[in-house]
Amino acid sequence: MELELVDISKTYNNNVCAIKSLNYTLDKSAICGIVGDSGCGKTTLLRIIAGLETPDNGIIKVNNNIVYDGWINVAPEKRQIGMVFQGNALFPHMTVKKNITFGLEKESLNSVNKLIELFSLEDKINRYPHELSSGQMQRVAIARTLAVQPKILLLDEPFSNLDLIAKSKLRTEIKKIAKILSITVFIVTHDIFDALDICDEIIFINNGELIETCNSSDVKNLSDIKLKSYLKNMTDQAKRFISIIE
Amino acid sequence: MAVSKTTYFIKKIKNTFNKWTLATASIILVLCLPLLAILLGLLKGVGNTWDHIQKYLLLEYISNSIYLIIGTGILSSLIGVSSAWCVATYNFKFRAYIKWLLYLPLAIPSYIMAYAYVGFFEFEGTFDKITLNTTSGLDIMNIWGLIFILSISLYPYVYGSSWVMFTSLGKKLWESTSLSGITQNNYFFSIALPLTLPAIFGGLFLVFMEVLNDYGAAKYFGINTFTTGIFRTWTALEDINSSIFLAAILVVVIVIIQMINSLFRGKKSYSINDISPNSQNVRKNIKGIHQLLVLTICLLPVVTGFIIPLLQLLKWSMLHVSSQLDLFFLYLSLNSILLAFFTSLLIILVALLLVFLPRWSKNTYMKFLTNFSTVGYSIPGAVIGITLIAASGYFVNYFDYIFNLKIGKYIFSGLALLIFAYLFRFISVAYNPLEANTLRISPSIPESSYLLGKSKFFTLFKVEIPLLKSSIISSFLILFIDLMKELPLTLILKPYNIQTLAIKAFEYADDERITEAALPSVILILIITTIILFLSKYSKVKAY
Amino acid sequence: MNKYLVILLMVIFYLQCTNSPNDSSLTIYTHRHYDVDKEIFANFEKEMGIKINVVNASADELIQRIxxxxxxxxxxxxxxxxxxxLVRAKEKNLFQSFNSSMIDSTIPANLKDSENQWVGITKRARVIVYSKERVDPSELTSYEDLTDSKWKNRILVRSSGNIYNQSLMSSLISANGEENAMNWAKEITNNFAREPKGNDRDQVKAILAKEGDIAIVNxxxxxxxxxxxxxxxRRAGNAVNVFFPNQADRGTHINISGIGIIKNSKKVELATLFIEYLLSKDVQEQFATANYEYPINSNASSASVLEEWGDFKEDTLPLQRLGELNKEAVMVFDRAGWP
Known part of the structure; x- marks a missing residue:
C-alpha cells in the first residue's frame, strides 16, 4: 500500500474543524487529485501527510510503515515525502541550480541533469527565481522536490498562478514525469478539470470530510447528487463556451 | 471512551513538550533570571526607610519622571517625525547625506551631551562668545534643559521608525488619495500620520526606556528622577530593599506599558508589504524658500544633536591632546571594540535562537513567554547590575555549598557576568527586528527545506539566516553602538583588566575633569559615527 | 568553517580576560580614578615586583560586590x-584589622578606625570660597553663619546626593544636634542663589558668572x-579665595580618602605593605602635588597652592562618626527640602 490514512482528525486552536475522521487508502502508485472548495481542508490534509502539521488523532502509513500514530511521529525531513507549496516557495537567494540541488548531499549535477532536461530548464540554471516566469518557477519547484527522490509527491494548487498555455504544458509534464519515475502524486486543486485531465483517481473533500472517491474515467458514476449537478453545470458552461468560439 | 481520552491527553502532552519546547523554555528561563531576581524584590517588601521615602521623596521622583517622559516624548517626536516626513516626501539638496546624518546624535552618550552643552552655554563659553558676551551664558541645568538634552540625543529612535513607515506608504496610496482631492498637508494629518502612529509609538517607547535609564545627565543637572531615586535609596539611605522595591515597581509599570503597547499595535497593525523600490513614495522636488525651510528642519537636529556637542568636545580635547593621547588610547579603543563586537555576535546568536526555537516547538505559549525574556531593555542598566551582583553571590555560594566547587574566580574576575548582563539588557534590540523580519519570510520556504530532508539547523544557516542577512547586519551594528556607549553595567560588572572608552570618559567626568573626559568621548563618538555611516550602506529600507 | 573560527576567537578572548589573580598580586577595588593613583600603583609594581589589578567603580557598587x-x-x-x-564596609563586616607600627606612629587617631580596620590616605577640607570682588572675608565666620539673611540669594552648593555634602551634614549633626542641623539646612536653602546642581567646579564657575557670591566646595x-x-x-579659580570656616570653634570639616583590607583576603602582609607604601612621605607628596589633596602623613609637605592658603584648624571629630551619621544626614536633607 502506497499511503494509508486512518481516522485522521485535526482541529485548530480556534475550534475550526479542519479535517474530520478521514479515512483513505491508495494501493498502487497513481496520480491522485484532491478536489474541493477553498478552505475545505485540502491543504491541511497535505500538510498532515507531509508531517508539517500534527493531526489530533489517527494513523498515517507510507509504504506500510507507520509515520504517525500519536506515539511515533516521523519528522518531515525523514518522511521522504516531497511537497510543492502554493506559490512555489523557491529559495530567493539561490540560483535555479542551487535550488534544485539543495536537498542533495553533494552537488551531484548528474542525477539532476535528467530532471533539468525533463523540465527544459537547461538555459535557466544560473538564474535567480525572481528572473523566471511563474510557469518556470513552478517547474523549478517540482524539479527541486523530485531531486531528492521522494516516495510521494504532494502538489498544492500547482496550476493556480499560470496562464492557460503554461498550465497545459505543466499538466503534460507532470503526467510524463509521474510515468517515468513511477511515483505517486497528490495534486490539490479547486479546479475539477485539472483533476479530470491528469489524475487517475479523484478525492472530493467538503468541510474537512471525504465525501467521495472515484476513478477519473468514471466520474459519471458519482453517487453524490450535489457533486453531480455541479459537474454537469460546469460541463454545460464549457460546452456553451466552446460553441461560441467555434 | 475514557481510555481514548487519556491517550489523547498523553499524546497532546507528548506533542507539546518536544525537544524544541524544552530548549526554548530553558533559554527563556535563563534570560528571565535577572527579571525574577528583581521581581522577588516585590515579595521581599520595603526596607525601613520606606516611610521617609514616601513622605519626602516619592512624589518628586514620580512627577519629575513623568514631566521628563512627557516633555521628551513631545519634543523628540516633533523633531523625529518632522525630519522623517521631509526626508521621505521631498527632494532637496544633500538629501542622500542628511538622511543618514540625522542618526548621528545616537553616537553621543546623553550624559556626555549634557556636559558638552553645559560647557557650550556656560558663562563666557562658546555660546557667549558667539553672541558677543551679551547673554552671560545660559543656564540649562534645569528640567527644561534636561528635556532638551534627552530629546536631541534620543529623537533618532522616532526618526528611524517613522521614516521607514513614511517611505513605505507607497506611491499608490498617495496617488489614490490625491485623486480624491486631498492636499499634501491634509494627506499628512489624515492619512500618513495615523498609518504611521504605531511605528512612531514603537520609536517613542525606546525613547521612554532611555529616559528612564538615564542617570548621569539627571544627576548632573540636579533633577531627582525615579532612577536617581533608586540610587539615592540604595547608596545614601543605605536601604537596598526599598531600592530594589522601587526598581521592581518601575519594571512592573514598564511591562504593563509594553503589553498595552503591543496590544495596541496588535489591533492596529497595518502591514505594508509592498516596499519594492518602484512602489516607494514619489518625492516632490522643491526649490527656493521651501527648500531652505526643509533644510532647516532637517539640519537643525543634526547641528544641535551632533555638531555643536562634538565641536565643544573637540575644543576641550585640544587642551590635553598632546599629553593625553598615547598608545593606551589605542589599547582602550581595541578593548571596547572587541568587547562590543563579540558580545553583539553572541546576542545575535541568542536572539536567532529565541526567534526560531519557539517556531520549531510549535508551542504558542513559548512565543508568549519570549516576551518576558526581552524586557531587559526597559530596566535601567544599573538596576540590572546590582541585582546580578547580588544574585551571582547567592549562585556562587550555593554552588560551593552543593558541589563544593569554588567557581567564584571565574564568575567574579571573568567576563561571564558582564556578558550575561549585556545579553539580558540588549537582547530585544536584536530580537524585535529579527522577529519582525522573520514574519516576512513565508513559512513554506523553511518547510520546503525540511521536506527536502534538511534539519532545522541546516535550514536556519543555509536558508533563513541568508534571507535575514540585512536585518542581522543592521541589528548587529545597532547592538555594537549600544554596547560601545554602555556605561552602568560595564562599570558595575567589569573584571579588573577590562577598560572601555565609555568608562574612561566617565571616570574623568565623575572626577569633575570634563575637559579630560573629552578625548575618550571624541574617540568613542568617531568610532560610532563610522559604524553609523557603515550602517547606511547595509540597510537600504529598514534602519530600525 | 568561519563560525568555528569566530567561536574559537570568542573563547580565547574570554580566557584572555579571565587570567585570575595569583599569589604575587594585589587586587584593589577603588572609587578613586585619578591618574596619579595609576602612576603610584605602577611605581609600586616596579619597586616591589607585585602585580596590581584595579577595579574602578563607585564605593557603593564595590561594597555590594565584595x-x-x-x-x-x-x-x-x-x-x-x-x-x-569605609564605616559602612566595616559595619557590613567586610574589613579585617591590620597592625602597622608605621601607621600607629604617623596617623592621628581621628583619621583612622578605632579597631584599625581602615585608615585615611589623603585628606580634603570642605571650605567656603568667596568672590574676591564682592565679598569681604571678614563677613565670613562659620558654616552655621551661612543661614544669616545677609547671604540671601548668594550661596552656591551642589545637591544633597553628593557624599561631601552628606559628610558635612553629619559633622553638623554631631556638633549641634539633629534639630539644629535640620533648622540650619532649612534656613540655608532660603539663601541659595539657585537650585543645587552641577558639581563643585560648576559652583566656582557660577561665582565667576556672578550667579552667586560664595560656594561650599572641596x-x-x-x-x-x-x-x-x-x-x-583658571579665571574661575582666580576669582575666588578660600576661607576656612569655624576656626574659632571646632575647626573646618575635613574628610578623607581611605583604605581597608578585605576580610577574606589572604594577603594581609602584602596589603599592609601596600598601605604603608601609600602613606610613605614620598607617595604622600605625590598625591598632594598631583591632586591638591592634603597629605595625611604629617611629615609630607602640601602642594604649593595649599601652602599659600596656610594652616588651619581641623575638626577633630573621629571620622567614624561621619559614617555612622550619614543616613541620618540624608534624611535631614530630605526633610529640609535640600534636593
Missing amino acids: ESEGDQTPADLLITVDAGR TYYIGRLLNSDDELE
Whole structure:
C-alpha cells in the first residue's frame, strides 16, 4: 500500500474543524487529485501527510510503515515525502541550480541533469527565481522536490498562478514525469478539470470530510447528487463556451 | 471512551513538550533570571526607610519622571517625525547625506551631551562668545534643559521608525488619495500620520526606556528622577530593599506599558508589504524658500544633536591632546571594540535562537513567554547590575555549598557576568527586528527545506539566516553602538583588566575633569559615527 | 568553517580576560580614578615586583560586590573617597584589622578606625570660597553663619546626593544636634542663589558668572581650577579665595580618602605593605602635588597652592562618626527640602 490514512482528525486552536475522521487508502502508485472548495481542508490534509502539521488523532502509513500514530511521529525531513507549496516557495537567494540541488548531499549535477532536461530548464540554471516566469518557477519547484527522490509527491494548487498555455504544458509534464519515475502524486486543486485531465483517481473533500472517491474515467458514476449537478453545470458552461468560439 | 481520552491527553502532552519546547523554555528561563531576581524584590517588601521615602521623596521622583517622559516624548517626536516626513516626501539638496546624518546624535552618550552643552552655554563659553558676551551664558541645568538634552540625543529612535513607515506608504496610496482631492498637508494629518502612529509609538517607547535609564545627565543637572531615586535609596539611605522595591515597581509599570503597547499595535497593525523600490513614495522636488525651510528642519537636529556637542568636545580635547593621547588610547579603543563586537555576535546568536526555537516547538505559549525574556531593555542598566551582583553571590555560594566547587574566580574576575548582563539588557534590540523580519519570510520556504530532508539547523544557516542577512547586519551594528556607549553595567560588572572608552570618559567626568573626559568621548563618538555611516550602506529600507 | 573560527576567537578572548589573580598580586577595588593613583600603583609594581589589578567603580557598587562575592572575592583592598563608605564596609563586616607600627606612629587617631580596620590616605577640607570682588572675608565666620539673611540669594552648593555634602551634614549633626542641623539646612536653602546642581567646579564657575557670591566646595577642586589647561577654569579659580570656616570653634570639616583590607583576603602582609607604601612621605607628596589633596602623613609637605592658603584648624571629630551619621544626614536633607 502506497499511503494509508486512518481516522485522521485535526482541529485548530480556534475550534475550526479542519479535517474530520478521514479515512483513505491508495494501493498502487497513481496520480491522485484532491478536489474541493477553498478552505475545505485540502491543504491541511497535505500538510498532515507531509508531517508539517500534527493531526489530533489517527494513523498515517507510507509504504506500510507507520509515520504517525500519536506515539511515533516521523519528522518531515525523514518522511521522504516531497511537497510543492502554493506559490512555489523557491529559495530567493539561490540560483535555479542551487535550488534544485539543495536537498542533495553533494552537488551531484548528474542525477539532476535528467530532471533539468525533463523540465527544459537547461538555459535557466544560473538564474535567480525572481528572473523566471511563474510557469518556470513552478517547474523549478517540482524539479527541486523530485531531486531528492521522494516516495510521494504532494502538489498544492500547482496550476493556480499560470496562464492557460503554461498550465497545459505543466499538466503534460507532470503526467510524463509521474510515468517515468513511477511515483505517486497528490495534486490539490479547486479546479475539477485539472483533476479530470491528469489524475487517475479523484478525492472530493467538503468541510474537512471525504465525501467521495472515484476513478477519473468514471466520474459519471458519482453517487453524490450535489457533486453531480455541479459537474454537469460546469460541463454545460464549457460546452456553451466552446460553441461560441467555434 | 475514557481510555481514548487519556491517550489523547498523553499524546497532546507528548506533542507539546518536544525537544524544541524544552530548549526554548530553558533559554527563556535563563534570560528571565535577572527579571525574577528583581521581581522577588516585590515579595521581599520595603526596607525601613520606606516611610521617609514616601513622605519626602516619592512624589518628586514620580512627577519629575513623568514631566521628563512627557516633555521628551513631545519634543523628540516633533523633531523625529518632522525630519522623517521631509526626508521621505521631498527632494532637496544633500538629501542622500542628511538622511543618514540625522542618526548621528545616537553616537553621543546623553550624559556626555549634557556636559558638552553645559560647557557650550556656560558663562563666557562658546555660546557667549558667539553672541558677543551679551547673554552671560545660559543656564540649562534645569528640567527644561534636561528635556532638551534627552530629546536631541534620543529623537533618532522616532526618526528611524517613522521614516521607514513614511517611505513605505507607497506611491499608490498617495496617488489614490490625491485623486480624491486631498492636499499634501491634509494627506499628512489624515492619512500618513495615523498609518504611521504605531511605528512612531514603537520609536517613542525606546525613547521612554532611555529616559528612564538615564542617570548621569539627571544627576548632573540636579533633577531627582525615579532612577536617581533608586540610587539615592540604595547608596545614601543605605536601604537596598526599598531600592530594589522601587526598581521592581518601575519594571512592573514598564511591562504593563509594553503589553498595552503591543496590544495596541496588535489591533492596529497595518502591514505594508509592498516596499519594492518602484512602489516607494514619489518625492516632490522643491526649490527656493521651501527648500531652505526643509533644510532647516532637517539640519537643525543634526547641528544641535551632533555638531555643536562634538565641536565643544573637540575644543576641550585640544587642551590635553598632546599629553593625553598615547598608545593606551589605542589599547582602550581595541578593548571596547572587541568587547562590543563579540558580545553583539553572541546576542545575535541568542536572539536567532529565541526567534526560531519557539517556531520549531510549535508551542504558542513559548512565543508568549519570549516576551518576558526581552524586557531587559526597559530596566535601567544599573538596576540590572546590582541585582546580578547580588544574585551571582547567592549562585556562587550555593554552588560551593552543593558541589563544593569554588567557581567564584571565574564568575567574579571573568567576563561571564558582564556578558550575561549585556545579553539580558540588549537582547530585544536584536530580537524585535529579527522577529519582525522573520514574519516576512513565508513559512513554506523553511518547510520546503525540511521536506527536502534538511534539519532545522541546516535550514536556519543555509536558508533563513541568508534571507535575514540585512536585518542581522543592521541589528548587529545597532547592538555594537549600544554596547560601545554602555556605561552602568560595564562599570558595575567589569573584571579588573577590562577598560572601555565609555568608562574612561566617565571616570574623568565623575572626577569633575570634563575637559579630560573629552578625548575618550571624541574617540568613542568617531568610532560610532563610522559604524553609523557603515550602517547606511547595509540597510537600504529598514534602519530600525 | 568561519563560525568555528569566530567561536574559537570568542573563547580565547574570554580566557584572555579571565587570567585570575595569583599569589604575587594585589587586587584593589577603588572609587578613586585619578591618574596619579595609576602612576603610584605602577611605581609600586616596579619597586616591589607585585602585580596590581584595579577595579574602578563607585564605593557603593564595590561594597555590594565584595559583599556578594563573599569568601571567594578576588579583592584584597578597598579604597573609597570618603570615610562614610569605609564605616559602612566595616559595619557590613567586610574589613579585617591590620597592625602597622608605621601607621600607629604617623596617623592621628581621628583619621583612622578605632579597631584599625581602615585608615585615611589623603585628606580634603570642605571650605567656603568667596568672590574676591564682592565679598569681604571678614563677613565670613562659620558654616552655621551661612543661614544669616545677609547671604540671601548668594550661596552656591551642589545637591544633597553628593557624599561631601552628606559628610558635612553629619559633622553638623554631631556638633549641634539633629534639630539644629535640620533648622540650619532649612534656613540655608532660603539663601541659595539657585537650585543645587552641577558639581563643585560648576559652583566656582557660577561665582565667576556672578550667579552667586560664595560656594561650599572641596579644597582640591580649587587647586585643580587654578592649574587647569582651560583658561576659563583658571579665571574661575582666580576669582575666588578660600576661607576656612569655624576656626574659632571646632575647626573646618575635613574628610578623607581611605583604605581597608578585605576580610577574606589572604594577603594581609602584602596589603599592609601596600598601605604603608601609600602613606610613605614620598607617595604622600605625590598625591598632594598631583591632586591638591592634603597629605595625611604629617611629615609630607602640601602642594604649593595649599601652602599659600596656610594652616588651619581641623575638626577633630573621629571620622567614624561621619559614617555612622550619614543616613541620618540624608534624611535631614530630605526633610529640609535640600534636593
